[in-house]
Amino acid sequence: MDRSLLNQMLDNVQVAAFFETSDKKSTMYAFGQKKIWSKMPDKTDSIVFGASSFDDQLEAGIMKGFWFEPEFLVLLQDNQLLSSTTAIDDYLMQLSQLKKTQAPQIIDESAEADWQARVQTLINELSVNRSLKKVVFSRQQQITLSAKLVLSKVIPALQKQQDVYHAALKRDTELFITATPERLVKINDNQVETAAVAGTIRRGQIDLEDVKLGKELLNSEKNNQEHRYVVDNIVQQLGSLTNQLHVPNKPFLLKNKQVQHLYTPIQGTLATNISIKDVVGKLHPTPALGGLPRKNALVYIRNYELHPRGLFASPIGYFTKNNFGEFVVGIRSMYVNGRNARLFAGAGIVAESDSQQEYYETTLKFQPMLELLEELSNDGHTNF
Numbered sequence: 001m002d003r004s005l006l007n008q009m010l011d012n013v014q015v016a017a018f019f020e021t022s023d024k025k026s027t028m029y030a031f032g033q034k035k036i037w038s039k040m041p042d043k044t045d046s047i048v049f050g051a052s053s054f055d056d057q058l059e060a061g062i063m064k065g066f067w068f069e070p071e072f073l074v075l076l077q078d079n080q081l082l083s084s085t086t087a088i089d090d091y092l093m094q095l096s097q098l099k100k101t102q103a104p105q106i107i108d109e110s111a112e113a114d115w116q117a118r119v120q121t122l123i124n125e126l127s128v129n130r131s132l133k134k135v136v137f138s139r140q141q142q143i144t145l146s147a148k149l150v151l152s153k154v155i156p157a158l159q160k161q162q163d164v165y166h167a168a169l170k171r172d173t174e175l176f177i178t179a180t181p182e183r184l185v186k187i188n189d190n191q192v193e194t195a196a197v198a199g200t201i202r203r204g205q206i207d208l209e210d211v212k213l214g215k216e217l218l219n220s221e222k223n224n225q226e227h228r229y230v231v232d233n234i235v236q237q238l239g240s241l242t243n244q245l246h247v248p249n250k251p252f253l254l255k256n257k258q259v260q261h262l263y264t265p266i267q268g269t270l271a272t273n274i275s276i277k278d279v280v281g282k283l284h285p286t287p288a289l290g291g292l293p294r295k296n297a298l299v300y301i302r303n304y305e306l307h308p309r310g311l312f313a314s315p316i317g318y319f320t321k322n323n324f325g326e327f328v329v330g331i332r333s334m335y336v337n338g339r340n341a342r343l344f345a346g347a348g349i350v351a352e353s354d355s356q357q358e359y360y361e362t363t364l365k366f367q368p369m370l371e372l373l374e375e376l377s378n379d380g381h382t383n384f
């Protein structure tokens with residue numbers, strides 16, 4: 001199957017979604033809208049794609065949350081097409097000639113100058129206020145581009161980034177794009193898979209340094225504490241929804257290009273009559289994206305982050321009428337509307353955190369989207 005035609009089709013329709021697993025075994029293209037919602041619907045008689053807003057703060061457009069039942073779906077499994085080729089050909093016939101697009105250059109950038117100072121205030125608060133244990137604090141970077149982004153260019157550039165999920169959601173001029181390492185939940189029959197991803201250190205320049213940094217992360221009391229908050233909370237939240245949970249007693253390392261994380265995969269068997277929506281609703285936001293206790297952390301985020309998060313750090317994915325589905329969290333992400341982009345990065349802050357290190361960590365977490373923009377500005381000819 002010529003993927004470039006499918007990618008072009010994403011630009012030809014008003015509403016679309018793209019979802020690819022980190023092992024690249026499963027790729028989905030969803031085109032056109034049969035129905036739309038701003039909140040995750042309870043059920044579907046086919047398939048629904050979408051993303052929730054982080055905590056329902058006032059937002060416009062897709063950042064309020066956007067869900068749709070597609071008109072047409074293309075599935076690839078291990079690069080093999082599962083959909084009928086004639087149906088695809090018929091649908092692709094609607095492709096209008098695409099206008100030649102310009103490679104988008106970054107023409108303006110602005111960051112939150114006082115973020116590190118606000119993190120320090122948060123650290124001070126965490127050391128005196130025992131009713132707040134962890135807050136995942138984020139910042140945004142605004143970027144003005146010289147030209148609009150088109151998904152037919154974005155998707156192949158995004159796919160160059162390895163070992164992460166690739167997802168995109170589009171409505172009219174709006175796009176949300178993520179290269180996230182973090183699955184929120186996958187449900188297949190009655191099997192549920194989730195993971196705690198929290199605790200971060202950079203990658204080393206050479207193997208020896210990388211292994212040393214990995215060990216440092218695995219042995220770091222501060223990072224293990226941050227991570228345990230997430231594991232314990234997931235286990236607690238899933239308690240009433242599952243019959244059995246398998247939780248390794250020690251985290252592994254999950255490595256991406258810029259960072260490595262502590263990672264605990266968690267599997268279980270779903271109790272009867274539990275929907276994927278119930279699971280997403282219970283888990284989101286885990287203390288990897290919100291904090292602990294959840295309510296207090298969300299109040300803190302609302303009061304001290306400068307902008308609402310929209311779809312950042314929120315569930316993005318799909319589910320079917322048979323309660324199959326997969327959701328990831330929209331981190332290492334950006335929102336684009338026309339020529340304006342907003343990039344997001346956050347870090348879990350605890351009383352033992354160092355504001356300068358957290359600043360550096362968020363700088364690394366912006367990189368996937370900055371590299372994507374760099375790649376697009378060279379029209380796909382950059383080799384990182």
Ligand SMILES: C=C(O[C@@H]1C=C(C(=O)O)C=C[C@H]1O)C(=O)O
Pocket residue numbers: 136138182197198199200261288289313331332344345346347348349365
């Ligand atoms: C919030 C982000 O990442 C989350 C926070 C992490 C941490 O604090 O160590 C690690 C992975 C993610 O769960 C982000 O990338 O923006």
